[in-house]
Amino acid sequence: MPLSEQKEAEIDLKVESLLSQMTLEEKVAQMRIFHASLGVEHSEDSKLVLSDVVKQKLALGIAGIKNPGEFLSPEQASLHNNQLQKYIIENSRLGIPAMFITEAYNGVDATGTTRFGRPMNMAATWNPNLVKRVWDTIGREARLRGLHMCHSPEADIMRDPRFGRMSEGYSEDTFLTTQMVVAAVTGVQGDFTGLMDGTHIGAVTKHFAGYGQVEGGRNFASIQISERTLKDEILPPFKAAVQQAHTLGIMASHGDLNGIASHGNRALLTDLLRDEWGFQGYTVSDSNDIARLHYFMGVAETPDDAALMGLNAGLDIDLYAEDAYAYLPRLAKGKPDIIAQIDEAVRHVLRTKFILGLFDNPYIDVSKVPGNVRTPASLALAHEADLESIILLKNDRHTLPLKHAEKATIALIGPLLGDQTELHFRKVLGDKVAFVIEQGFELTDQNKYEPKVLPDEVNRAGLERAVDAASQGDVVLLFLGGDEYTSKEAYFARGLGDRASIQPVGLQNELVRRVKALGKPVIVVLKHRRTLAITEFAEHADAILDTWDLSEQGDLAVAKMVVGQAVPSGKLPVTVPKHIGQLPFHYSQKNINFKKAYMFMGGDPLYPFGFGLSYADFEYSELVLSSSQVKAGESFEASVMVTNTGDYTAKEVVQLYIQDMIGSVIRPANELKGFEKIELKPGESRRVSFTVTPDLLAFTGKDNVTKVEPGDFRLQVGTSSASGVFAQFKVVE
Known part of the structure; x- marks a missing residue:
């Protein structure tokens, strides 16, 4: 048995052993997270202070606590969270450690950590390796504070600037967002491949799915996207987070898909996420959203129904609510068949805790904290990312x-x-x-x-x-x-x-x-x-x-x-529009959307997607395809010569776009399918190559099957979505 499979088998045995010892109330406690503001404090003489409500909760154990020690220095936070963890272990029957959770929109959301640029800045670098290094630092700084998971990154596609959370996402584009999300998750998790070594934290990729498409750009509004758009444009960053980056967590979306609330959507959270994609981590609600299936979404008749709906959908953890999973022990007495679902949810939570190493090493070595958070190196990295963005x-x-x-x-x-x-x-x-x-x-x-x-x-x-x-x-x-x-x-x-x-x-x-x-x-x-x-x-x-x-x-x-x-x-x-009336204005809309301009304004954006000038000038030439005719399952190479014709040593993002000229359904005008950031001295030339694989050409066709359809394609390589050199190729049966 390979070592990775052996470790997984060992974890599974430990999970089952622990699960068999738990009462129903203890199981449900492992399905809940509360915020530290409920009564987790730190006295002036560095002692842990807990409210009676918190003590009562912790007697049964807890899945996790959000933002403990967020306003303390890194050193104080590590001491505080060690004390908190010690209390949880010593004052609950089974001594199951808790996960301490943060967020990370521009670095760890806590006092004394490095403040990086926001996710949209990271995307503007078009440099996944740099973004991975940033998130690696975020993971290290979080763990040194005694934290274990972060409700980040966002894999949402951001196409409506009315939405106040726009800069929390990575771009309007599926491919660019996917590369950035994979970089973020692998970075913050320290290239996690089975067990963590105690230096990084787990990622909770969110919001699954479609959250960035709220109507009118208004938070909590409905989401209107087609099944094809969902499959081809919205889901890929999440799928990559699961299958490529192995994210330990997934957070459900506030919104709905075709009227089905995401927090009650079993087809989304179980059939797709677990059964089709193979996700093995835990799922968590967005704040209070299981309860909101009743009092906001109006899809559950009662609070009890809301709790059962979330459980059946496949949500493992209820974030914050006191009127949802808190009712599960009572409900299970009348509906014992849900105990199997509760057990499955708890398995996911316990498995994550074993992966994080919390049972073997639940505490932080406080001596390692000074000099390792917000260091000159991390500040230099933030500055490097600023310069590239x-x-x-x-x-x-x-x-x-x-x-x-x-x-x-x-x-x-x-x-x-x-x-x-x-x-x-x-x-x-x-x-x-x-x-x-x-x-x-x-x-x-x-x-x-x-x-x-x-x-x-x-x-x-x-x-x-x-x-x-x-x-x-x-x-x-x-x-x-x-x-x-x-x-x-x-x-x-x-x-x-x-x-x-x-x-x-x-x-x-x-x-x-x-x-x-x-x-x-x-x-x-x-x-x-x-x-x-x-x-x-x-x-x-x-x-x-x-x-x-x-x-x-x-x-x-x-x-x-x-x-x-x-x-x-x-x-x-x-894309930067001239006016809000141009919405939607993302560059990869269906080709027919660009037929007509607006009276008195025109149809072009103010600045196109992928645009950005330099103090140098770059010339693209000699675009060569290894084959102009390929079979549907084959890959081929596309390469271009890029020359710095200016007076400055500079970096350029070489961008690959593909347009499917004829499809069984109406296709986008253009789609980003590759990019590489290179640095050239004045007068220097370099040939940049891309491998065009079948998955880059696949889409969901008229028959609702994702595949590569035969036909003609146009390939573009250049400095933005609106500029470049072009070549044609054909896919044959």
């Missing part, structure tokens, strides 16, 4: 990089100006450079739950200050876009985060017009968490650096870009 959208007359910046007075202006912006620019340019600093105005009242845009009359004086400050500079950098208040998660009970408009908030368009009228070079530094319609910025700015939401030292990367110490290499992970 910044996208140069516009650069008229070679405005960037600035020549002789050290002799100019630089005006740093705008509502997205950060507290550390001047400091970071001085690190790059030195203390002798003259700066003019003026934020001007705030975008919102910064209310945590329901922020409101500040009225123009309130911000008018700030606008005048900003314009006056800009007039004092030789060159103006305008920090514009949006922040954590203009794009955020819209929580269930209270809180708004989605928008009906994607226009920049407040007086920003007027600010860029007024500053441009001064006759000085204007560089927009675009910071945001959702795609914005930046037509005014694009019209009036001489250059635009799109930064999304960078790490804690993001403006250091911006400063280096501005003066030419670094060269932009990021590419757009989403």
Whole structure:
């Protein structure tokens, strides 16, 4: 028996042995997670303090606790979580350790850890190896805090910028998202292949499935996607997370598929996920969503029915709710047949705990924490990722990089100006450079739950200050876009985060017009968490650096870009529209969607998917296919010569797209099927090759079967979805 199978068999025996000793109440406790805010605290003298409610829960054991020690330093958190784990083991009958869980949108969601750029920034690097290194660091920092799982990454496809959670996903594209999710899961899990060594944590890939497609971009709204779109575009990142990256967890989606709530969808959570894909980890609800099958979704008659529906669907763990799986012990007394389903759920949870090594080594070696969290190396990695994610959208007359910046007075202006912006620019340019600093105005009242845009009359004086400050500079950098208040998660009970408009908030368009009228070079530094319609910025700015939401030292990367110490290499992970009325606007829509433009606007996006300029220029030539006619089950090679014809050593993302010209169903206009990021010196050429495999050509046809159909295809290799060199090939029976 291979070693991996032997270890799995040993784990299975241990799980069955433990399961046989458990009471029904203890089993159900292993199917629940509560938040540390329920009463898990740390006293000033570093002692564990638990509320009576928490003590009562832990007497039976628990599947896990969310965010314990999140506001403590890494050292304090490791001590705290060791004490918490010790209490759980020593104060429950069977001593089953708990999983401690975090989230990781831009690093571990806790005090004192490295703050990286958000997932959309990571996608903008188009560098899966770099993204894997980032997530490897996240996994290590989380484990040193005594954490074991993270409710990340998101494998949702993000195509609606009204959705406040847009930057939590990786892109509008299935292929790019898939590569990034696989990199994230394998990184955070430390290339997990059977048992973890105590240095990393498990991933809970979410939200399964279709969550990014909520109607109107509104959180908790319904989801309207066809079965074919689901199979070909939405599910592949999740399938890859399961089969390639071996994610230890899957979180169900808030939403529904064809009216069937995902939290009650057995075809999704069991038939597809487990029986077809072979998933062996645990499934978990999104917060309170099993109970919401009754009181929100309206598909369960009673709370009891909701609990039974979630259990039957295949959800192993109930996150937070007190009115769902909490009822299972009582329900099982009247319905003993559900005990088998409870046992199966508990098996998945216990198996994960054995894989994590919690039974053999439930504690953190606290001595390893100092010097290993938020280290110079991790900060350098965050900076490296920042540099690779910044996208140069516009650069008229070679405005960037600035020549002789050290002799100019630089005006740093705008509502997205950060507290550390001047400091970071001085690190790059030195203390002798003259700066003019003026934020001007705030975008919102910064209310945590329901922020409101500040009225123009309130911000008018700030606008005048900003314009006056800009007039004092030789060159103006305008920090514009949006922040954590203009794009955020819209929580269930209270809180708004989605928008009906994607226009920049407040007086920003007027600010860029007024500053441009001064006759000085204007560089927009675009910071945001959702795609914005930046037509005014694009019209009036001489250059635009799109930064999304960078790490804690993001403006250091911006400063280096501005003066030419670094060269932009990021590419757009989403299409940028001119107006919200163009929705849907993702590049890979059905080909027929592009037949007609809009009156008075046209049909083209402001910037296409995959777009991004450089300080260098790249020429594509000599596209060669190893065969122009292949059989349906065969692979072939496509290669292209890429030459740096510019004056800077620079990185370029070589992108492969394929269009199926004729299909049994209407096919997309274009689809990303490969990419590679390369670095070339001035004058250097390199041949870049891609292997086109049958799975890259397959789709769900008229008969609802996923396969490669014979016919003609167009292959494109270039610098974006809208530019490249082309070749034709044919697939034959």
